[in-house]
Amino acid sequence: MRRRWGAVHTALAALAVWSLPAAVGSPPASAAATLTTAPFVRQAPGVTYTTFQVAVERGTAHGHLLTVDLRAPRVSVDLLYPGAVGARAPVSALAAARGATAAVNGDFFHFIETQHPGVPATGAPSGPAVAAGLGLKAAVPAGQRFGPAPPPGASPEDVLGIGYDRRARLDRLTLHGAAVSGHGTLPLSGLNQYALPVDGIGAYTPRWGPAARARAVCGTDTDRAAPCATRVREVAVAHGRVAAVADRPGAGVPPGTEVLLGREEGARRLAALRPGDPVRIGHRLTGRDGAPLRCAVGGFAVLRDGRTVPGTDPGTPAVRTGAGIGDGGRTLYLLALDGTPGEPGLTLAELATLLRGLGARDGVDLDGGGSSTLVTRAPHGGQVVVRNHPSGGAERPVPNALGVFTGG
Template identity: 30%
Template sequence: VVHDNGRRTEITRLTWRGRITDRGSSLPLDGINRVPGLIRNCGGAGDTPTSLPLHDVTCTDPDELVTFTPEYGARTPGGEGVEAVLDAHERVVELRSPRGGTIPPGGSSVQATGERVADLTALAQLGDRLSVSTTLLDARGRRISPSPRTDIVNGGPELVRDGRIHVTPATDGMVHPDDPSWYYGWVHKRNPRTLAGVDAAGRTVLVTADGRGTGSLGLSIGESAEVAKSLGLRDAVNLDGGGSTTMVAEGAVLNSPSDAAGERPVGDALLILPHRHGS
């Protein structure tokens, strides 16, 4: 979690909670800005095949409530179910079935699938105010209130906590009970790695290690933790590695990405930008 435009960084475990409320009744939400029924990396109640985290696996759940904001895109995902569309004042202006469509400026929506359709239909009435609340909690259960100056990126497993090596592949879903080779290839085997951490002075440290080549073999997750600790990091986490491991400065790629095609298209990145006056 990068606070205040990079002035403070922390490595912590976050828990997301959401609810919709109308006239004193409320329902728990299953997610935000994702396709209902598909849970990447699992970890949700009622997921199949598991409610535990399972990295690089998409679990399913036919009965979900998911809220959408304009950040999702121009249109919400379509499919069977019901969608309550809210304006900027949280008033229900439309009930769609099937679900999918545009969101009013400043508004949002809530989609229901499976058994949750009846729940949403009973709660959301045209013209009513449907309050959508979401909360982020840190590892100690304290509420985190992100601002426009906050950036959050997820990763795993943990590597260092409070200055000590603390590797968590099982907790973070890197152990697949039905496929022992997955742990070997992802955790034990050397690969290109990307690490992020915070040192004792509070400075944010980003590390890339090349691999899968004759000149650079890469790091195992255990070795990544050793590197993070040797650099004096108080807390550190593993980020997406393999062919995604790329470090760029002033427009030049500094490392050697392992994919044969070079740089890999990725969905997100950590950017360090020049300080702007007044920011």
């Protein structure tokens, strides 16, 4: 079920129009944009939905906006995912399964594998992911990330996070972990990732899901298309002891088991482990200030402290999904553009300016193109409705989404 832009525009006839202020440091073209919004419709106390249009030099982009008041007592935001890191589902299905009031798609992900014949795509996201306070995965190396080129200084570890203080913020999540055995301590450089650093060792938990891990040892830290590693070692650890070893990556992780996968030097170090050896594995994701996050999704900043991040691309328009933070972290803006034919899209610099015009001080770019999806639940506990028009004509299955909840 989908409501067309024209129907929404007719039903919400009173429009607010204003010149969109240029974010400091944005190109002059962005300053000429005009933002028009329909009246805000309350989805639930603390959550509103509206449509908008932005006139840019190339035409008029249409989009859909959720405004979330994190101060509202019954409002919360969490990461939605299909029960496994290496899996995908439509945003509407993710929202329906969790009873979310609204949602937008999340991180860029390992969508297709063309560089390494015979190696399947995993569907796993690129950046860190935290759901309900649980660290699901860490970031892939910079050269292995999918999506547009981020601004200088961005990191694959960058996230939009929600803390236990109910404030949204930009953060950077770093993996800290090790496998300890009688042969020494092996630092971990990966957690449930579709790509591991050269010479690294990654841990895979049952939350990885049934996907194959073959892609994790292909490419390098700077070149996604580089050949796969020729030296590989995989060690399955169950109930604190090595249960099995192998010289190639497997698939899936049984309950009660963690898999250690090493490439190059990491494989050499794992080769010392034998079946029956005791092994202790620990890992956690830590933000800049050490405060835990209740929810986090990978995405690089395009707006920081009210300014367009230097180096943000001003010249490549696309269908976009974005998230903005305002009111000292108390307000979250979630938007997705329409992808119908003829839509001009927005550049990353224009996305930054749009987020600032809506009231955000910080903002991130999330996965776009065919992934861009915004859904809301119909009134009185009705069905989940896809509000925007995905560019592929239908929802694309994605690995995660930001879900808005309004329950008790």
